[in-house]
Amino acid sequence: MTVAIQHLPDRQLAPLLRAYRQAVFQRRIRFLVGTSVLFFCVMLGGWWVGFDIALLASKIDTFTNYFGRIFTLDDGKPVLSDPVEWYWGLIKWSKLLGETLLVAYTGTILGAVIAFFTCFAAASNLAGATTRWVARRFLEFCRTVPEIVFALIFVLAYGLGPMAGVLALAIHTLGALGKLYTEIVENIDMKPVEGITSTGGSRAETIFYAVLPQVWSGFATYTLLRFEINFRGASIMGFVGAGGIGQELLTAVRKFYYSDVSAILVMIVVTVFVLDILTGLVLKRLNRVG
């Protein structure tokens, strides 16, 4: 296909071009300043952490080799040639993976339940200013401190094991879900609330009959997504001794049990995939029902 484009004569083109340049000039300047500030910050940061591109370049094949190495058995054969040898610890690892899932589930539910009771106190349409302030600062604190820091402290308080992991995940979940739940509650239609209040309903009745029917599907959606995130969180809880498969992975990496590293990583990634697909299916159903 041939396309003919008519060029305007220069005399007509010049003022148009000038107008265009003027229009973009300011944006260009702003973009340039922004990029230079960012560039300066990046350079400063690179200097601060000792970022060494030469080191990276010389070690990049170590990185790729590492992946080659972890997919090789101790006798030098690729892992797929002998899956039984590769997954020699399948039973042990499956148990730990199950524990990881259970830690994620229990932590999510505990956190979600407390978040459920907190969110009505943090919502601007259902709570007074003081209650709201307290509830919000509480939720903020719970989600800003990373879960693994809570896990480190809980391991000292409650002893090693999955209990510390469950509690740490629960607290972080409480903070994260509490905020999301609050946002949902703040966006409801207030007419049903007025209706129930006008008939003399108590606060619990108002929430149960006027708020809940509007928010439950949103709550369920966020909780499911949080469960997925928490599985990833639970997979590293073992790094600090708070249960799950992380401990085993840490040992395998630190002691250079190469094929074990790949075996555990593959198990984690596959589980994440499966959870992703399952939550997708459940969400689809949920949105149809709700």
Add this chain to the structure above:
Amino acid sequence: MTQIFDPSRFSSIAARHHEVMRLGARQRQMMFAGAFLGVLLLVFGLIEADFSLSRIINGTGKLGDFAVLMFPPEPGPLFKTYLHALGETLAIALLGTVIAAILAFPFAVLASRNVLPFWLTRFVVRRSFDTIRGVDTLIWALIWISVVGLGPFAGVLAVATADFAAFGKLFSETIETADPKPVEGIRSTGGTAAQEFRFGILPQILPVIAGQILYYFESNTRSATIIGIVGAGGIGLHLSEQIRTLEWQRVAFLVLMVLAVVAVIDFISSRLRTAISGAKPI
């Protein structure tokens, strides 16, 4: 206030508004079954995790002791070291985010249907993103440590790796939601494919992508505070050390430092984000 709600009237209301008040019997059964299973699993999880009353009471008591010992927060003699480590944390977050964004962009373009209509490249790139995303930042840190050694450099690479995949997915989704009309306009004037992308798609997606990058920078500041726990630089190393040696005053001080920095970064980033999204596109 008088009690007006009378339970005995409920059944007559329910009878009158039959279709509104009653869920399908099957649906209700399923809901109860689901809730029952959920509670059962929760109880099982609590038992498996060794929740017992004595353990909860003992542990909470200890936690209370820790909390008392945290006051007043105090940095000890290492204040300068902590400040340096905090700078490291910020640098890890910034560098990791920037590197990830730069590397992810071309791959995201490859994974976008409206730019490259081959399903095979899209499938391969997307699944790779998903695989990388399945592995947590802290695990990437462990792996990078065994490649480049202990220190913040490994932390930067870990954050960059994990975010590379997250950005790839986000960016490609953003590119796919771009309005096709500007592209058609440029094509109609005889523009090349590169011009279509530069003038048709890029102006639409850049503000969105910039917002996403800033948002991730915020969240990376949080994850960079813990990456030191496995030895990949930043304030996490000191935090975990002081927790393990039970120096609670220093722990409290470090946590406060982290909270302050996170709050400052949140503030700056949300300001920038509104400025960017408010700015008019060309």
